[in-house]
Amino acid sequence: MLTLNINGRPHPVEAEPATPLLYALRDEIGLNGAKFGCGLGQCGACTVLLDDRPVLSCITPIAVTQGRQITTLEGLGGIDNPGAVQRAFIAEQAAQCGFCIAGMIMRAEGLLRRNTQPSEQEIRTHMSANLCRCGTHMRILAAVRRAAQAVRSAKVDAQPTQDARR
Amino acid sequence: MRLRRALLGVFGVVLLGAVGVIFMSRHPALPAIAPPSAAGFDRVLIAKGAELALIGNCNVCHSKQDGAPYAGGRPLKTPFGTIYATNITPDSDTGIGSWSEAAFLRAMREGVRRDGAHLYPAFPYDHFTKASVGDLRAIYAFLMTREPVRAQTPNNELPFPWSERALIAGWKLLYFKAGELKPDPALSAELNRGAYLVEGLAHCGACHTPRNPLGAEANDRYLGGGEIDGWHAPALNGASPAPVPWTSEQLFSYLRTGFVPAHGVAAGPMQPVANNLGTVAEQDVKAIAAYIGAMLGPATANRRQAAGAPTAQATPRASVGNTKSEGGADGAVIYAGACALCHEPTGQAFSAHGIALTASKVVAMPDARNLSRVILEGIDPPNASPAALMPGFGAALTDSQIAALMAYLRRSFSDQPAWSGLENTVREARQSAREP
Numbered sequence: 022m023l024t025l026n027i028n029g030r031p032h033p034v035e036a037e038p039a040t041p042l043l044y045a046l047r048d049e050i051g052l053n054g055a056k057f058g059c060g061l062g063q064c065g066a067c068t069v070l071l072d073d074r075p076v077l078s079c080i081t082p083i084a085v086t087q088g089r090q091i092t093t094l095e096g097l098g099g100i101d102n103p104g105a106v107q108r109a110f111i112a113e114q115a116a117q118c119g120f121c122i123a124g125m126i127m128r129a130e131g132l133l134r135r136n137t138q139p140s141e142q143e144i145r146t147h148m149s150a151n152l153c154r155c156g157t158h159m160r161i162l163a164a165v166r167r168a169a170q171a172v173r174s175a176k177v178d179a180q181p182t183q184d185a186r187r
Numbered sequence: 188m189r190l191r192r193a194l195l196g197v198f199g200v201v202l203l204g205a206v207g208v209i210f211m212s213r214h215p216a217l218p219a220i221a222p223p224s225a226a227g228f229d230r231v232l233i234a235k236g237a238e239l240a241l242i243g244n245c246n247v248c249h250s251k252q253d254g255a256p257y258a259g260g261r262p263l264k265t266p267f268g269t270i271y272a273t274n275i276t277p278d279s280d281t282g283i284g285s286w287s288e289a290a291f292l293r294a295m296r297e298g299v300r301r302d303g304a305h306l307y308p309a310f311p312y313d314h315f316t317k318a319s320v321g322d323l324r325a326i327y328a329f330l331m332t333r334e335p336v337r338a339q340t341p342n343n344e345l346p347f348p349w350s351e352r353a354l355i356a357g358w359k360l361l362y363f364k365a366g367e368l369k370p371d372p373a374l375s376a377e378l379n380r381g382a383y384l385v386e387g388l389a390h391c392g393a394c395h396t397p398r399n400p401l402g403a404e405a406n407d408r409y410l411g412g413g414e415i416d417g418w419h420a421p422a423l424n425g426a427s428p429a430p431v432p433w434t435s436e437q438l439f440s441y442l443r444t445g446f447v448p449a450h451g452v453a454a455g456p457m458q459p460v461a462n463n464l465g466t467v468a469e470q471d472v473k474a475i476a477a478y479i480g481a482m483l484g485p486a487t488a489n490r491r492q493a494a495g496a497p498t499a500q501a502t503p504r505a506s507v508g509n510t511k512s513e514g515g516a517d518g519a520v521i522y523a524g525a526c527a528l529c530h531e532p533t534g535q536a537f538s539a540h541g542i543a544l545t546a547s548k549v550v551a552m553p554d555a556r557n558l559s560r561v562i563l564e565g566i567d568p569p570n571a572s573p574a575a576l577m578p579g580f581g582a583a584l585t586d587s588q589i590a591a592l593m594a595y596l597r598r599s600f601s602d603q604p605a606w607s608g609l610e611n612t613v614r615e616a617r618q619s620a621r622e623p
Contacts, residue, residue, distance in 0.1 A: 038517070039524035061529055061539045062578040074582035081583045082524020084517060131582075142253050147622075150578070 023083055027052065028096030038084035042076075043067045045083050046093060054094030054123045058152075065151030068124035068131075069093045075131035075150075094123045097130060105175060106130050109168035110161075117155035124151050129165045137172050144169075213353075214303040217293065222277045222284035222335065228328040236329025239322050241463040242471060243315070243388040245330075247456075248272040258282070258336040263309050264416065267402065268345035270309045278335035291327045292320065297365055298355070305355035307343075308363070308402065314390035317368035322388065362403035377470075381478025384471060391479070394420035394456065410482055412553075417619045418455040419554035424482050430551040430601060435480030443472050445569025451542045452577070454549070454566045455557065465571035516588040518595025525580060525592075539575035544600040555593060555606040559613045562589050563620040581620060586613045 025032045025045065036045045041060075046052045046069070055078050058066030062080040069078045070092035097104035103111065106126050116122045125148070132139055132147045139147070144165050153161060240246070249272045251260040259274035259282075277284040283291065283301075290301040298312035299305060306312065315323075348354060368386055370379040385391045394415040396404040405411070412422035421428055429450065437447045445453040445461035453461040464472050529541035544550050549558040565579030584592065590609035597606055606612070 039520045041524055061575070063539060063575055071583060076583040077578055080525050080528060080578065082521055084520045084524065085584055085588050 023087060025050075025083060025086055025091060026089065027091045028093060029090075034083065036083060039082045041079050042069065042081045042083050042086060042091070043078040046078065052093050052095050055127075056120055056123055058120070058124070063152075064121070064124075065128060066121050066124040068127040068151060070127060070131050070134075073131065073134045075128045092127075092130075094127060097126065104130075105171045106133065106164075106168040109171055110164040113160050113164040113167055115157055115160040115164040117153075117157045121151060121153045121155075122161075125153070125161050129168055132165070133169055133172050137169060137176060139165075139169055141166075213305075214293075214297075214299045216303040217287060217290040217301050219285035219301070220287045222279055223331055225332040228332055232325050232328045233332050235322075236325035236327070238467045238471075239318075239326050239388055240329050241467050242384060243326070243390070244460055244463055245275065245326070246463070247459045249275050255334075255336045255338065257330065257333055258338040259340045260338060262341075265309055265402065267349040268343065270307055270343045270345065271341045272310075273340045274336065274338045275330055276333050276336040276338075277331045278337050281337050281339050282335060283330065284335055288324065288327050291330075292323055295323050295326075298359065298363065305352045305359070307352075307355060308358065311390040311393040313363055313404070314387055314393060316363075316365045317383070317387035319367055358401060358403070362401070377474050377477050378481060380471070381474035381476070381481075384475050385478050389475060391423065391475075395423050410479075414554075415456050417556060417616065418560060419552055419557050420456075421548060421552060423479050425484050427483055428552045428603075429548050431546050433480065433483055435476045438476035438479055439473055442476055443469070444571040446572040448542065449546060451547055451549075452566050453569055454561055458567070458569055462570040465569070516585070516591035518591040518593075519599075521584065521588060521592045522595055522599075525583070526596075529575070529577075539577075541575075541577065544596060547596075547600065550596050551601040551603055553603075555597075555609060555612045556616055558593055558596070559589060559609075559616040560620055562592065563613070563616055564622075579620075579622075581617065581622065586610050586617065589613045 022033055022035060023038060025034055025042075027046070027050065032050050034045045034049050036049055043055055043057060046055055047057070055069050056066040057079065058064035060079050062077040065077065067077055067079040068075050070076070070090075071081065071086060072089050073092070094107075098107055106129050110116065110122060110126055115125070128148055128151050132144070136143065141162075144162060148161065148165065246256050248261055248263065249259050250256045251258075251262075251272075254260055255276070257274070257276045259272045261272045263270045263272060274282040276282040279285050286294075286301050293299050294301070294306060294310075295312060295315040295318065297316070298308065298310065343350070368383055371382070374382065392404055392410055392413075395410045395413050396406075397408050397411055397413045399405050404413075410423040411426050412428075413420045427433065431449050433450070437449055441447040441450060441453060442461055442464045444465060445458055452458075464475070526541075526544075529539040530544055547558075549561055552558070561577070562584070563579055563581040566577040568576050580589070587610055590613050593609050593613070594605065597603065
């Protein structure tokens with residue numbers, strides 16, 4: 022039996038080691054944020070973070086996640102306490118049908134955890150792994166820019182606290 | 188061995204320096220001109236130059252990532268240091284706007300800058316010298332009618348003595364032979380055209396021929412497999428590692444579209460080449476394919492046998508028992524959960540149609556770097572066949588997991604001997620791989 026570390030909590034699962042992480046998340050653990058889109062790593066709807074970097078959970082066997090941190094959409098915040106990237110996607114009304122949005126948010130989160138000042142080109146290159154078939158790309162890009170701004174402001178606000186702690 | 192190499196290196200430098208000093212280390216500067224007006228060039232000549240520039244892959248080296256085409260700035264890592272490709276737009280200050288046609292022809296045919304200094308052979312004038320004056324004039328017309336872009340080329344990062352351009356004079360005496368390639372009356376018109384393009388403008392050997400310690404192509408191993416940008420450029424002669432023997436028809440299709448089902452997708456530095464060749468005259472790509480096909484020669488019995496039945500279902504040949512690496516990662520499990528969905532026939536209506544890995548070039552190559560790069564960064568679909576992409580697994584898999592997977596693939600899908608030091612290979616590849 023393998024144990025997955027998801028959103029900071031251990032989750033024992035019975036699935037075989039080669040089982041895609043997406044199936045374990047949805048079928049066994051009941052975390053439905055990540056979506057099944059193509060099942061072939063082509064669309065990005067299943068994106069989650071593994072050690073802070075975006076991965077396609079439909080083609081990531083759970084065996085390779087041992088001892089590593091998995092973050093899903095649920096780990097960023099919920100309806101009552103959405104995270105910075107989720108708030109930005111709501112503010113820009115970036116979802117149309119919404120099926121791709123969970124993956125989009127996770128892909129954007131992965132970028133902003135590494136780089137809080139991405140250029141327009143960096144945002145576009147990074148987000149290009151995820152598809153949206155409704156055509157809300159411009160709103161999604163606006164949401165990522167807004168989220169980057171929010172993350173930067175939050176960092177500036179947090180600065181004095183961090184300094185005070187030292 | 189290392190000492191011998193070092194001694195050889197020192198000897199080489201002294202020799203080059205001496206020879207360079209004795210003979211001319213500099214050519215006369217050619218006068219600067221005012222950038223010629225675009226209207227002064229013949230449209231047909233410009234169009235011809237556009238095609239030849241694509242065959243010559245000028246855009247690939249002379250444009251940096253997300254930079255303006257032909258504005259230079261792309262770092263070229265060589266064993267001697269990093270050389271930056273120059274700005275070849277007609278900007279007067281930072282490009283070649285002040286270059287006369289004579290200066291351009293001299294650079295292409297003799298490897299000399301307008302101001303008379305020698306050019307590093309990272310700029311493959313050892314190949315371009317074989318092009319005809321008419322073709323080079325067309326390329327000049329094409330380049331001088333591009334939008335001028337102001338972009339200063341960064342200084343090369345070459346340690347002494349390689350920073351001394353006078354050394355290049357000695358290098359040229361030893362390894363450089365100027366002159367246009369004349370047709371061989373014994374060959375067909377198509378093969379002659381292929382030879383002219385492959386050995387000249389297309390400069391295939393610049394990547395696919397191994398280089399000697401002083402960076403010159405080893406002519407006795409012409410197209411015998413070289414390297415570029417941390418990728419192995421496989422042999423295009425009888426030493427080809429391809430598990431499935433290539434035909435000229437397959438080569439044509441591969442060069443034209445970047446994909447042929449029997450061999451897979453053009454990846455890494457080969458993909459921009461295929462993207463360029465997808466837009467030039469078909470008969471030129473056919474000629475290149477015919478010539479390379481002739482270099483590869485007919486498939487030997489050994490290679491045919493090694494190929495086995497590549498189109499059959501990719502059944503792992505190794506027993507699944509012995510797949511654990513030292514790090515405890517299980518290559519067979521990773522293959523089953525990450526690769527098999529696309530690379531094995533699953534019977535699903537929608538499939539990404541990954542090739543059977545028994546036909547994969549990168550699994551059968553002597554060099555493990557290409558497979559590690561493909562797993563780390565994936566493969567974008569080529570321009571001409573925008574089908575499924577292979578996603579990169581650099582974030583999903585650790586170095587030891589990728590090493591275990593590679594060992595499993597090598598054992599299961601090729602008859603080649605195991606690679607050694609895989610985890611190091613992956614760690615190094617990760618330094619230069621792009622983020623998936």
